[in-house]
Amino acid sequence: MSSVTRNLNVEFGGGLEILFNHQRQIKLVVSAQGRNPTVRDLIKKLADEHINERRELFIEGDTVRPGILVLINDCDWELRDELDGELEDGDVVVFISTLHGG
Amino acid sequence: MSCSNPQSEVKDPGADIPERRTKPKNNQCIKCKTAAPVIQIRHALYCRECFVYATSGKFLKWFLSNFKPNDVHPVFYVAVSGGPSSRYLLQLLHTQMSPRKGKGSFIRPGSAEKLVVIYVDQSKVVPGAENLRNHIEDMVKDFPSVEIIEADVSESWKGSQASISAYLSGQPGQPPSATASEPTADLFDSTLSTSSQESHLALLTHHIILREARKHADSLLGKDSTAPLFLGTSATRVTIKLLSSMSRGRGWSVGSGEVQPESTQYGLNVYQPLLNTSSKEIAYYNRFAIPAHSQAVVNRSFTTFSPPKSSIDRLTEELVVSLERGFPSTVSTVARTGNKISFAGETKEGERLCTLCGWPARAKANEWKNGIAITKLAGEEDESNPLADMLCYGCYTNLTDSRARSHVNYALPGWTDEYAEKQKVTESEMRKEIEDCLIDDNDNDNE
Numbered sequence: 001m002s003s004v005t006r007n008l009n010v011e012f013g014g015g016l017e018i019l020f021n022h023q024r025q026i027k028l029v030v031s032a033q034g035r036n037p038t039v040r041d042l043i044k045k046l047a048d049e050h051i052n053e054r055r056e057l058f059i060e061g062d063t064v065r066p067g068i069l070v071l072i073n074d075c076d077w078e079l080r081d082e083l084d085g086e087l088e089d090g091d092v093v094v095f096i097s098t099l100h101g102g
Numbered sequence: 103m104s105c106s107n108p109q110s111e112v113k114d115p116g117a118d119i120p121e122r123r124t125k126p127k128n129n130q131c132i133k134c135k136t137a138a139p140v141i142q143i144r145h146a147l148y149c150r151e152c153f154v155y156a157t158s159g160k161f162l163k164w165f166l167s168n169f170k171p172n173d174v175h176p177v178f179y180v181a182v183s184g185g186p187s188s189r190y191l192l193q194l195l196h197t198q199m200s201p202r203k204g205k206g207s208f209i210r211p212g213s214a215e216k217l218v219v220i221y222v223d224q225s226k227v228v229p230g231a232e233n234l235r236n237h238i239e240d241m242v243k244d245f246p247s248v249e250i251i252e253a254d255v256s257e258s259w260k261g262s263q264a265s266i267s268a269y270l271s272g273q274p275g276q277p278p279s280a281t282a283s284e285p286t287a288d289l290f291d292s293t294l295s296t297s298s299q300e301s302h303l304a305l306l307t308h309h310i311i312l313r314e315a316r317k318h319a320d321s322l323l324g325k326d327s328t329a330p331l332f333l334g335t336s337a338t339r340v341t342i343k344l345l346s347s348m349s350r351g352r353g354w355s356v357g358s359g360e361v362q363p364e365s366t367q368y369g370l371n372v373y374q375p376l377l378n379t380s381s382k383e384i385a386y387y388n389r390f391a392i393p394a395h396s397q398a399v400v401n402r403s404f405t406t407f408s409p410p411k412s413s414i415d416r417l418t419e420e421l422v423v424s425l426e427r428g429f430p431s432t433v434s435t436v437a438r439t440g441n442k443i444s445f446a447g448e449t450k451e452g453e454r455l456c457t458l459c460g461w462p463a464r465a466k467a468n469e470w471k472n473g474i475a476i477t478k479l480a481g482e483e484d485e486s487n488p489l490a491d492m493l494c495y496g497c498y499t500n501l502t503d504s505r506a507r508s509h510v511n512y513a514l515p516g517w518t519d520e521y522a523e524k525q526k527v528t529e530s531e532m533r534k535e536i537e538d539c540l541i542d543d544n545d546n547d548n549e
């Protein structure tokens with residue numbers, strides 16, 4: 001089976017950048033075997049490889065914690081199959097925390 | 103034939119069983135009916151343009167229901183933390199404070215001559231928090247006329263040297279440096295629980311905002327004049343506040359302005375126009391309509407990135423955002439319920455105000471507490487507690503919620519004596535009450 005890869009631009013907001021080493025934007029590659037990579041793959045990769053500590057504050061099960069919004073190319077992920085949404089090359093995926101949003 | 107006429111029934115949104123979040127079926131924006139939607143707010147779908155337009159429109163509608171279109175107020179006060187909600191509120195106020203096109207060639211004036219921003223700096227008491235003044239200056243630089251008042255929350259209980267009630271231990275009327283035993287800790291003493299610290303911080307911040315606005319209005323417009331003060335509490339925040347207040351024993355005072363869209367506090371007209379706006383709407387609007395260089399800044403709080411069980415507020419937040427995700431209409435329902443709560447306590451004459459938070463307090467906070475909690479061991483004497491006569495149950499619980507201390511030993515903000523005076527407690531009575539509190543301290547010195 002061949003590996004399918006996607007180059008993505010990921011942004012963090014609402015204080016979430018603190019968990020990602022204070023980076024507001026990162027570029028990364030997500031891949032999957034024999035199928036198109038999904039948002040679920042991206043979240044797993046972020047939690048496994050890009051958070052040093054307190055990963056439980058980003059991920060819950062295989063999804064993001066409640067209170068974290070996800071936008072794919074500025075479209076609410078709720079309109080795009082959420083975790084199963086397939087990603088395209090060059091997609092911009094934004095994670096915004098609304099926790100402590102005084 | 104039916105006995106009731108369903109069309110005449112008033113629909114109570116709270117009476118609906120909340121709908122679980124479902125995958126949207128429709129593929130059209132609810133407003134323009136043509137563009138593909140990009141956002142789901144509760145169960146409605148919007149395209150980007152319609153969402154931004156509808157959000158501003160919701161605010162305009164609220165604004166025009168409270169302010170006449172051609173009135174020009176000398177000043178609007180607004181509390182700004184620099185976070186998403188206050189950033190959003192600034193953006194919406196800006197639309198009403200710049201001259202704009204009216205009917206025909208008529209240019210409507212801005213609704214206020216001047217914006218006064220009140221920023222309470224928490225950086226000296228919250229570990230890791232920053233002073234955001236520079237960011238806030240960026241956020242307001244497009245306003246025609248603006249002034250920023252910056253107040254340091256850590257100053258609120260210091261420097262009030264004439265205050266006889268500022269210190270509940272040490273010599274009355276003296277700052278702690280003048281006392282022999284240096285006994286006073288501040289309200290953020292580490293022996294207090296995180297829940298108590300965050301509750302104190304919210305309380306102090308709220309009072310400082312009101313006091314600074316009051317002071318400014320007194321000198322600009324004359325003593326006891328009134329002016330609008332805007333607070334950017336969102337539906338999500340007010341829901342958290344409502345639920346956590348009740349669990350902290352503040353149920354008694356929750357109907358007196360904290361969760362209402364309009365109230366009078368310190369003689370000012372306090373407006374909370376965002377009580378129907380969720381933090382999700384705010385986050386999306388800010389991303390779509392606010393330029394990158396003046397975006398909101400999320401500052402550290404006592405529980406930023408702490409596990410949910412670290413405090414009452416944090417755990418309540420976890421509950422509320424989970425509800426918001428699973429059942430999107432529940433949070434706005436709770437927020438609307440808060441809007442309807444009104445104070446059902448004693449009449450004005452019998453009403454006692456808490457000397458710390460200023461909200462209505464039930465008589466004898468400790469009796470109430472003694473009735474529901476084990477506060478002493480068998481054989482211990484029932485001592486009278488002057489503090490309990492001054493505070494509401496919520497504040498009393500907060501101050502005595504110390505794992506390491508058995509006696510209250512904290513500096514209270516300088517304004518507590520003003521409140522006490524308003525309640526006609528004479529200075530000597532106050533002094534006597536405070537001296538009663540000092541016994542513990544002298545005991546310690548003799549050990």
Ligand SMILES: [Zn+2]
Pocket residue numbers: 131132133134135136137148149150151152153
């Ligand atoms: Zn539209």
Ligand SMILES: [Zn+2]
Pocket residue numbers: 456457458459460461463493494495496497498
């Ligand atoms: Zn109180």
